[in-house]
Amino acid sequence: MTARSRHDHFPRADLARRQHIRDAVAATDAAWRAADAAPGGLLAAIDAVEGAPAEVALARLIPWLEDTAWLQARLEAALALLAADPFARPPLRLVGGGDGGAGGLVLADRRGVRVTLLVRPAGSCVAPPASAVFVPGRAAIRVLASGDASLLWHEVAVDEAEEGGGFTAAAAAPCRSEPARALRTGELLQLDTARQSWSLAEARRDILLLELAVQPPSPLPIRAYDIASGRLIHVSASRRDSSFRTMALTLLRHLGRTDAAPLFAAETGAEDFAARWHAMRELVALDRVAARSHLAAMAAGDPHPEVRRAAAATAALLTLLPLAGGVGEGLFLSMRANMPHPNPPLKGRA
Template structure:
């Protein structure tokens, strides 16, 4: 196996790597304490607390005026690129990700508000998008460089598990501004001319509804996910408890069936049924009896289905011992 001399040097002397990383961290710190960056961060905190964008001038200017945005971002990227040129094995000290033609660099965050730099490139896959995703929040974007053909997609609830999708073709170029509000608006980038660089300001809803993904061809619902990170963590914990067969956790899981979002409650019910059928069926029956509960319909359907396959569950409603039916 061949090991590059630069990497070999870092292996032999860890201080070199520490110095390289310290230099990139210094560049970030210098940018953060610049007066205009500090003003932007204070505005981001107000925006996170619910202030209107118009009441946060440093932020509003970033996503409204191309020259303001470019000068602010160039101050960081210019210094960071020079730092990487001198320390090519350093790690950019910002949260970032890349996948199939989209790179995201998160510049700042305050609670549910984030400011990110986004770069679109021609994806490795040439197949056109087959689906579109919607998240609950508001987003404001300004194009700093490049151009692309895109679609503005709006979703209107139709029949159950289906949406009516409306697409409008748009062209994005330097200076283009876009805003999306709520869970029913987003964009799809179809064709990038070289590279497309956007600055995005986003704020998640205070109580975000689940994110959804629809098939473009017919609006069919393909996927639904928790809108809040905390809820996603709870769903993962529920799945883990179920996989570990932690029957001792059934009382705590049953309590989650009664509180929280509909998706979290339904997940808790599923895990409760799997761990203790009697306890889970009692929770299911309570949901089915409450006509005002949003889960009343699905609960009634599932209860009927379970009773048809396992009639012995009818007796479990009055029992309080574990049942592994």
């Protein structure tokens, strides 16, 4: 017998009940939006630090992590909606949580500032992670429940030239990790996330974290390092708009949308070097005939030395192949060796 879901009992025919649910959720959403936008509200506080350096914005917004009465009131209101009707959906944006992994609620997301309530089930961080991710910006994390977990701290050196757009994989400093220590309930972690990262392991119970991340646009890419060796393994564009476009291009490539080749070609002129190379890789995988002229131009004139070398190496590889048909998965995978693979950005840390 097939197990029945709670959604099998959804009151499809009870229009009055469904309307009551919608009205209650809408009223709660409107109340939260008004409170956030009013003087002293969360979004008003975020707007007040627009244009400030990331470290300044973080310092001004940290009080929202120190006094969490606003968060408790919001969660109580959400629970009240569910108590009134289990089919209500509180107006809170979910993030992650697939397959029993880490997830949470996005409480604010505006102008490069995000406040997130993160839940990490004990089973999601038993073993130490294999990689550490560094994202340009600043972050603060209030530990609401430690779960008796161990905290691992990772650091990597970044100089001013790299931060200003001169980053190369060849010259990237290795990542160094400190010995694990106990995560403490109530502590506040503050990070320069371009240079510092953290991960958790050995959690005995669920972990609850309140995270404030300030991530302004930056020419420095997101970087992932292998923790065991300290070696750089992945690079991706840190600008959110570039990240969305790279994910869209990957989807279009998987769908075989050769008619969208002009979109791929346009993105090869993106400001982020990792986004430019990602777009070129996807274009070659989609339609190498259409890619050849753009690849030659990139090899000759891209402002980033590693992108030029990667394009030249790929162009040389293409000359060995017949000028017909799709590029094939074999060539697509071989292109990954030319420079660190620019994956979509990894916002959360393990």
